[in-house]
Structures are given as structure tokens and as C-alpha cells.
Amino acid sequence: MRKNLQNISLSYWKLIVNNKDLLICYMYYTCHFYTLLLFVTVLNALRGIHWGNVSQNGIMTVHLSHGQAEIISLACKGHNLFVTGQGGTGKSTVVREIISNLQAVGRKVSVVCSSGIACTVYDPGVASTVHSYYGLGIADLFWGQLVERSSKNSVVIEASMSSQRMLELVNAIHHRLRDNKCNRPFGGKQLILVGEFLQLRPVPNDLDEGSFMFLAPIFQNAITHRYELTEVLRQNNLEFLSVLKDIRVGKCSENSLDYLRSLSRPLETPQDEISHIYFKRLPVALHNRLALQNLPLPEFTF
Numbered sequence: 001m002r003k004n005l006q007n008i009s010l011s012y013w014k015l016i017v018n019n020k021d022l023l024i025c026y027m028y029y030t031c032h033f034y035t036l037l038l039f040v041t042v043l044n045a046l047r048g049i050h051w052g053n054v055s056q057n058g059i060m061t062v063h064l065s066h067g068q069a070e071i072i073s074l075a076c077k078g079h080n081l082f083v084t085g086q087g088g089t090g091k092s093t094v095v096r097e098i099i100s101n102l103q104a105v106g107r108k109v110s111v112v113c114s115s116g117i118a119c120t121v122y123d124p125g126v127a128s129t130v131h132s133y134y135g136l137g138i139a140d141l142f143w144g145q146l147v148e149r150s151s152k153n154s155v156v157i158e159a160s161m162s163s164q165r166m167l168e169l170v171n172a173i174h175h176r177l178r179d180n181k182c183n184r185p186f187g188g189k190q191l192i193l194v195g196e197f198l199q200l201r202p203v204p205n206d207l208d209e210g211s212f213m214f215l216a217p218i219f220q221n222a223i224t225h226r227y228e229l230t231e232v233l234r235q236n237n238l239e240f241l242s243v244l245k246d247i248r249v250g251k252c253s254e255n256s257l258d259y260l261r262s263l264s265r266p267l268e269t270p271q272d273e274i275s276h277i278y279f280k281r282l283p284v285a286l287h288n289r290l291a292l293q294n295l296p297l298p299e300f301t302f
Helices: 002-018 020-047 066-076 091-104 143-148 164-177 217-222 238-248 254-262 281-293
Strands: 081-085 111-113 127-129 156-158 192-194 225-229
Touching: 066 081, 066 091, 066 225, 081 091, 091 156, 091 192, 164 217, 238 254
Parallel strands: 081 192, 081 225, 111 127, 111 156, 156 192
Antiparallel strands: none
């Protein structure tokens, strides 16, 4: 069987070689076939970087504004960025698209957040706190000790509650990891900062004044591309959006106050369904203990 196939193949090639027209036709279509194959390969590679709205498989996934698409384009070109905007403008969506685009071209991406709550915005295992990722603990050690305990690198940092000192520590860590051989900011690593500084400010301690990250000289020199997303995608009530914008900058006009007062109404919610919010863990533990004791059933210990 194999011998017969070899004979047929040999006869086929002799026919092509001995016939000039067949040979030219074969070369013509072969050339076009490989050209088409190259075109398809390049097209698939470009689809891996899905600017704006197209995913790896070419399916429309999310609708991005012009500003969001521009940010993602700059991120994929390797620029350092700062992205801000009030709640609901799509900052988390931008981060997810940046991660997806960078990973599609084989780049390793780490998402680092200023708090554990901020990590929950992303899928499990995607994000880590800045203290956990860099091995900083509670960042209560001196510079040299902190740098010695830290390793690895980051790309995207949720910056809302990260302080000036934290950004300077990250810069020092990356330089130390490169043995101080690179003069570029963050040891040559790309850094994308995403956050809203008008929400919760950095928390000070004995070694950290709690200054805003943007006050750091390294921020001014290294983060040259800065964007504010202004189109709120989460709400379409214009009056409510106007109130949110006022409160965001610490203001409350008469119109905003009137609108908030108009929302006052009796809430027909059963007492046991009301959520109680406390600022510290101890009152939370006491409330939960009292609620447990008031249950009309015997208590079991496991």
C-alpha cells in the first residue's frame, strides 16, 4: 500500500515537472495559499489584542467608551498610567480589559490592591493586597528591612488608599530587585495606577504620614499619562448623578440637599433584616454575639 502511494506521488511530481503549464499553475496557487496562510496568522495575532470591544475569539464583550479604549491602547504599548474617576465610570472594567489584552500577547500581569475589600472586585485569585504581594506585612518596618522581605513585581495597582510612602517603597523594591542597575522608575517595570483619591484617604501610622500618592516625586516624574473617566455608566438618573458629583468634592448645594431630603421616607423593614454597620471589629463581634444569644433555640458548640 505504501509502495503504491509512493509510486502515485512520484508519477504526480513527474507530470508537474514535465509540463510547464502545470508547473506554473502549481507555483501560482502554492504562493497564494501560503500568502493567505500568513495573512490569517497575522490576523489571528492581531485579534489577540482586542482593542475596545472585541475579545480573543472576536466576539463583542463589553462596550467601552472612547476614553476607556484609549487607556487600554496606551497600556498595551507599555506606558505608565494613572486612571481615576468617580464610582461607576468603569475603572474596574478598564483593569479587566488591560489584564485580558496584556495576557493575550503573553505578558504577565499582577493586580495589587490597597485593601482586601478592593480585591473582591476581581475574580478570586486575580488580585492581592499590596502588603501581601510585596511581603510588607503591615509596613511597620524600616526601609531596608521592608525591601529585603519583598520580591516579585507588579503592573496594576489599585491606588485609592495607597500612600506616598507605599509608592516609594514599591519603587525601591523594584530597583533592589534589579540590583540598582536600571535608572528607570520602578526598575523599568510598567506601572498602571487605578483609583479614586476622593474616597478613602491613606491611613497614617508611626512611619507613614498618610500623604496622598500623587505627592510623591516619583509619581510626578514617572506617571506621565493621567486620565479621568467622566462618563458614569452605572447610573442614568441625571439628578442623582449631580448630587453624587457634589458630594464627591465635599460640597452639597441647596438643590442637592433638597433632592436628598426628598428621599426621606419610612422604611417598612423588619427589625431583624436591618443591616448594622460599625467602624471597628469589637462592636461587630458584640452585636453578633447578642444576636446569637437572642435566637430562640439551644446553642450548640462544634
